[in-house]
Amino acid sequence: MNNKPTVAVIGSYAVGMTISAPHFPVAGETVMGSNFSVLHGGKGSNQAVVAARMGAEVVYGTCVGRDSFGDMCLRLEKEEGVDARFVRRSDKGVSTGVGLVIVNAEGENEIVIDFGANNEFSPADVDAMMPDIRKAGLLLMQLEMDIQTTLYAAKRCREQGVRFVLNPAPYQKLPAELFACCDYLTPNQTEARQILGLNTTDATPDAEIAARIRTLGVKNVVMTLGGDGALLASQEGCTAIPGIRVPAVDTTGAGDTFTGAFCVALSEGRPAVEAARFANVAAGLAVTKFGVIESIPVRAEVDARRLAENAGR
Numbered sequence: 001m002n003n004k005p006t007v008a009v010i011g012s013y014a015v016g017m018t019i020s021a022p023h024f025p026v027a028g029e030t031v032m033g034s035n036f037s038v039l040h041g042g043k044g045s046n047q048a049v050v051a052a053r054m055g056a057e058v059v060y061g062t063c064v065g066r067d068s069f070g071d072m073c074l075r076l077e078k079e080e081g082v083d084a085r086f087v088r089r090s091d092k093g094v095s096t097g098v099g100l101v102i103v104n105a106e107g108e109n110e111i112v113i114d115f116g117a118n119n120e121f122s123p124a125d126v127d128a129m130m131p132d133i134r135k136a137g138l139l140l141m142q143l144e145m146d147i148q149t150t151l152y153a154a155k156r157c158r159e160q161g162v163r164f165v166l167n168p169a170p171y172q173k174l175p176a177e178l179f180a181c182c183d184y185l186t187p188n189q190t191e192a193r194q195i196l197g198l199n200t201t202d203a204t205p206d207a208e209i210a211a212r213i214r215t216l217g218v219k220n221v222v223m224t225l226g227g228d229g230a231l232l233a234s235q236e237g238c239t240a241i242p243g244i245r246v247p248a249v250d251t252t253g254a255g256d257t258f259t260g261a262f263c264v265a266l267s268e269g270r271p272a273v274e275a276a277r278f279a280n281v282a283a284g285l286a287v288t289k290f291g292v293i294e295s296i297p298v299r300a301e302v303d304a305r306r307l308a309e310n311a312g313r
Helices: 043-053 068-080 116-120 123-136 147-160 189-195 206-214 254-267 272-286 299-311
Strands: 006-010 014-020 034-041 057-064 083-089 097-103 109-114 138-141 163-166 220-224 230-234 237-241
Touching (some): 006 147, 006 254, 034 043, 034 068, 043 057, 043 068, 043 254, 057 068, 083 123, 123 138, 123 147, 138 147, 138 254, 147 163, 206 230, 206 237, 220 254, 237 272, 254 272
Parallel strands (some): 006 057, 014 097, 057 083, 138 163
Antiparallel strands (some): 014 034, 220 230, 230 237
8 A cells, every 4th residue: 555645746847057167258258167067957856856755756747848958857757756747848849948057266156047848838738737636635836937837727726625835936926816826835035025025135024024925815834044944824823943953065955855845744744834844854954965956865864864853852
C-alpha cells in the first residue's frame, strides 16, 4: 500500500547559463570570461524536485522547447522521480526558458531572463492535468509563466476543492481575484511588501505586513524570513516559527526548498505551523551547500536534523 503524499506542481523550467568576467562589458565590448556553467533552474522545476526529495509523489507540468535544454529538463525529472507526463514541448518553435548571468570580480551580477516556452503552458494544459491535480489535493504554482494560466489554475482548484499554494516569485502585480483563490501564499519579506505596494525597505513589522495581505482575501500567509525562519498569518493570528542555526554558504534556492517542503508536509496532513517548521529545516540545510539542485537535501537529512533539533530543546 502506497502512503506517500502527492503534490502537483505547475511552473517554469529554465536553464541558468553563468559566466564570470573581470567586469561587465559595455556596448560593443568583448570581455574574456571564465567558469562557464549550465545548470538546471526554474522555480517550478526546483520546487518539484524538492517535493520529490522530501518523499512525495510529484506530478509536474510545464512547457519546454524542442531543444537540448528541453531534453535536460526531461532527464532531470526522470532522475528525480518526478512524473513529467504533463511537461510538453513547444508547438510554436519557442526555446526552453533560459537565464543568462554575468558575475563580475566583485561578485555582482547582471541577469537577462527569457522564460520562453514556459509561457505556452495554457488553460487547456491545466484542464488536461486536473484529474491528477484533484488526486493530489494540492497544487503549487509560482509566477514564472503566463499569469492568466496561473489565475485559471487557481480558479479551477477553488471550484474542485483543491488546496492552492502560490509562491509569488519573482514578484509581479497580481490580479485581485487571484488572492481569494490562495489557501497559502508564501512570499519572502521583499515580495510581501511589494504585494502591498510598499517600498521593499518599509519598516512595518512583518506580522502586520502578513496580516494586511490576508485582508486581500488570502486564507494563510507564510512569509519566509531568511535565517530567522518564517511567519504564519492565519485566522488564528500570527505565529513566528524560528529557523535553524547553520553555517550559510549560499542562500540561492532556499525559498524554493522551503516552499516545496512546506507543501509536502501539508500533504502529509501536518498543521501549517508544523509544516513550516519542517520547511525551515529543509531550507536551512539547503543554504549549507552551493547551487540550487545540488543543495536540496533528501528527506532522511531533514528528519535527522529535526530529531537533533527536538532533542536540543
